[in-house]
Amino acid sequence: MAKLLEGKILVEQIKSILRDKINSAGKKLKLVSIQVGVNPACEVYVKSQKRAADLLGIEYQLHQLDKVTNGEGLVSFIQELNQDNSVNGIIIQLPLPLHIDYKKISQFITPGKDVEGMHPLNLGKLIFGKAKILPCTAAAVMELLSSIGLNLSGKEVVIVGHSEIVGKPLSLLLLEKLATVTVCHIGTFKAGKLEEHIKRADVLIMAVGKAGLVKGEWIKEGAVVIDVGINKVGDKIVGDVDFEGASKRASWITPVPGGVGPLTVIMLMRNLVEGANL
Numbered sequence: 001m002a003k004l005l006e007g008k009i010l011v012e013q014i015k016s017i018l019r020d021k022i023n024s025a026g027k028k029l030k031l032v033s034i035q036v037g038v039n040p041a042c043e044v045y046v047k048s049q050k051r052a053a054d055l056l057g058i059e060y061q062l063h064q065l066d067k068v069t070n071g072e073g074l075v076s077f078i079q080e081l082n083q084d085n086s087v088n089g090i091i092i093q094l095p096l097p098l099h100i101d102y103k104k105i106s107q108f109i110t111p112g113k114d115v116e117g118m119h120p121l122n123l124g125k126l127i128f129g130k131a132k133i134l135p136c137t138a139a140a141v142m143e144l145l146s147s148i149g150l151n152l153s154g155k156e157v158v159i160v161g162h163s164e165i166v167g168k169p170l171s172l173l174l175l176e177k178l179a180t181v182t183v184c185h186i187g188t189f190k191a192g193k194l195e196e197h198i199k200r201a202d203v204l205i206m207a208v209g210k211a212g213l214v215k216g217e218w219i220k221e222g223a224v225v226i227d228v229g230i231n232k233v234g235d236k237i238v239g240d241v242d243f244e245g246a247s248k249r250a251s252w253i254t255p256v257p258g259g260v261g262p263l264t265v266i267m268l269m270r271n272l273v274e275g276a277n278l
């Protein structure tokens with residue numbers, strides 16, 4: 001039976017490291033969050049970000065811009081924040097209204113204040129293994145893997161999902177650890193090859209957003225399963241993997257919720273501290 005790979009113990013450890021850094025620097029940090037329009041999905045993230053910031057003594061300021069704000073308006077607001085020395089980090093809450101393209105906007109945040117790690121300069125540093133500010137979810141997955149002391153060198157790691165926030169940066173972080181990395185996506189699924197890749201994974205990382213996509217019997221005996229997926233099924237939140245079935249074969253498995261999610265928000269705070277050079 002698999003052991004549970006939970007985020008909460010790690011969250012406490014990382015929080016304590018960050019708190020020490022902030023206290024010994026004696027600097028008041030400020031994180032500014034920008035929301036355009038009202039979206040219930042944002043409220044959950046904003047609440048958990050504020051809670052994490054409060055616990056670390058970081059000032060969290062939410063700016064709710066009108067839903068008619070356009071890309072130019074958002075960029076000029078970001079540029080004001082870039083110039084403001086009292087602001088250490090900027091987050092843009094997703095989803096943005098359809099008329100604003102996040103990929104275009106995120107490059108206007110100055111790299112040192114890019115707590116989500118999505119500025120092209122921070123992403124580019126990943127190629128050289130030199131990034132200090134990392135995309136939060138990818139960083140959370142790496143923390144979970146490192147917490148179980150797994151030597152990734154030569155391991156077959158299969159990532160399913162090739163988004164900019166999870167699969168692509170993770171593939172680079174894992175290559176740095178000399179893992180043999182396979183990235184699967186919708187093309188793999190359509191070609192009917194998902195099962196065969198998953199079946200040979202020593203480490204499986206799921207980041208799709210489809211409940212029940214991976215069957216328990218596909219999991220290799222002793223594999224480590226990290227489920228990033230978040231899916232609402234009835235009134236329950238589940239991942240992409242059949243948790244019950246996979247638990248019978250895996251050595252470690254993340255619960256959903258309670259695995260990757262709690263760590264993601266603390267990675268934002270770590271990026272803030274890195275960006276402020278504490």
Ligand code: NAD
Pocket residue numbers: 137160161162163164165166167184185186187188189194207208209210213228229230231260261262264
């Ligand atoms: P995305 O929509 O940007 O990317 C989805 C990926 O899944 C793409 O690579 C796509 O090609 C692939 N895909 C879609 N259908 C597939 C199929 N049938 N078989 C194989 N691949 C398929 O998603 P994202 O933003 O990377 O998020 C992925 C999931 O992770 C979502 O459930 C999201 O809610 C969750 N998520 C969780 C956290 C967290 O902190 N736990 C953070 C970010 C995202």
